[in-house]
Each structure stands twice: as C-alpha cells, then as structure tokens.
Amino acid sequence: MNVHYTVQAARPMLLVKGVPFHQWASPDGTLWTQFFRMGAGYLLRFPELADFEVSADGRSVKGWPALGVTPTTVEHLYLNQVLPLALSRQGELVLHGSAVDIGGQGVAFLGESGRGKSTLAASFATAGTRFLTDDGLLLKWVDGCCTIIPSHPSIRLWADSRAALVNERVSVAPAVSFTDKSRIFAGPGVAFCTEDRPLRHVYLLGNGEAQVPTINLLRPAAALVELVKHSFLLDIEARDMLVRHFDDLTRLAELPIYFWLDYPRVYEALSPVRELIARHVSPRKESKRK
C-alpha cells in the first residue's frame, strides 16, 4: 500500500481533450473535481487549483499546481482527495470517514459532509482518546478481522470547532485557498493512534435533529447503501474493479456493527455523546452474585 507522489512545477491549467467520465460537485453545486482518462491512467482536475496525474495502477501520482496556488493547498488536495482515490485504484477499501481508538477498538464515523465527523474525532482526541483518521478511512482484512489502518495524523476543522475544542498551542497548518477549514496536527493535546485497530463499530451520523444523543441499529442492506455512498472509487466505469468494490463493501456490510447516531449539534453535547459511544462500544458486564 504505497503511493509515490511528486509535486511538479506550477503551470497554467492545460486544455484537456475529451470529456470527463465522472465529476464531483460541491454541496453548493459548483464543480469540484473532474475525472479524465489520460492514456492508461487518469487526470484528476480541481479547477483553478491543481491537476493530478494518477497512474493506471494507482501507485504513482504527479501533482501539477495551478499558477499562484500554495504548496499547502496542493498537499491538502492530495491528502484528502487524491490519495484515497489512488489507493482505491490499488484495490484498497477507503471510506470517507473519521475513526478513533476506544479501549483498543476502532470506532468509525461516516456521514454526509458537514455532519460532524471531524468535530467528533477532534472531540475525542482533545479529550485524550486517540484518533486514527479524520478523512480517508483505510480498511484491510487481517486474519479475518476488518482492521483500521491509521492515516495522516491531522484533523481538519472549521473555525468554530477549532475554537471550541483545540488549545491555542496546537500546531496548525498554513491556510489553504479553497476552504476555511484549518488542519490541526496530532501532538500534545491532540492524541493520535499509530497502531492498526480492529473495526468494532461504525456510526452513521444523523442530521442533528435528535434532542438527545441517540443510537439505533442499522440494517445490513441500509449499511451497504451507506458504505457505497461514502466509499472512494476512482474509476466507476472499470467493471472488474466495480464488481470487486461492491463485493468488498457487501462483505463489510454483513458485519453486525452499524448504527445510526444522532445528537444535537452543540458543543456541550459532545461530552455525553462520547460517553454514550464509549458505553455502547464497551458495555460493562454486570458481575454475577455467587
């Protein structure tokens, strides 16, 4: 599981022949990413920001910043957008989610953008429970056990979450040009787990309408739909990889580990949410009277 990444010199956005085979849009509808075929590989274009050439096997990526774009911006795009897609091309299973280590068990959070995956991970990490990843959730089957592989030791937060959760002394990356989110680095005050962890529970985050923190079981079929929605797949037209991808997600969905989680989106609710999750993941066993 390696991707060789190099950054090239900045250049104007070149004209690309042909039409993209796939596109992503931001929640407000603006074009975010275009996927082009380039020879046997791919070109991922983030308009006005950068191009990334991905090899056919996903093991090599070249980044081409647009003129005037900062290196931090390009790195941000690579880590959060391109790397998960390159890994998916290698056949790796990568979900768009965060994860934390609770008592040696991996606990993942999936959900639509803005549902609070990063804020929840940061809430755990700043309270001393180590996080495993903020965005690209890499999963592998190890000896029959689905395992979370730790990712980049940083969390991206909006300004209000950062102000509410993070100590001012925490290391922060320079700002990027396309988002107001800032990247905080693991270190003192932001606990990070460097070891692989078995996947214990997956929580799909609700829309914040719950009046109190609430957990409900998710049916396997519903879990499969959510896994499809929140998984990275670079080439959705490559039939063989699509079949394998769907088979991988089906195997994952068959595990009895999926739950809906909803809670009021106020910072005061995060502590009881953490406690609820911790109890749900590791319920105390009542001691039996002799």
Added chain:
Amino acid sequence: MARTVGDETVILDLANGTYYGLDPVGARMWQLMSEGNSLSAVCETMLDEYDVTREALADDILRLTDELLTKGLLVVT
C-alpha cells in the same frame, strides 16, 4: 448490479448514484425479472410461493416495476 445482504437485496447503479433496497419479497420479484421473465410469469411463479391474492401481488409487481423503471434500474426488452 445487485447484492443480497442479510435478507434484503440492494440494487446499485453507480454511474447515476442510484441505490434501491428490496425486502425479501421485492428481491424475489427482482430475481425473476432479471431472469427475463414477463411480468405475468413473475406473478404466476410467485402465486405458487406466497399466500397472497392475485390482485394484491399484481399491484405490488407493477408498483415495483414502475419504481425501478423510474430510477433507471430496470429496462424493458
């Protein structure tokens, strides 16, 4: 593309981002349709398998067919 997980079936059209979950009865309808059976043949087969009236079953089959056609998950040949 469809997969059965638990006792339900999920139909996926990744190109359109369309997903559709079917309960066991719907999954059986989908399976028979996917094998190229006419809607009347699907109805006759399922009447032998389920304790249901012909009218109720026909309504369910037509409703499911309409939903799948609308979502582009089924084509008429």
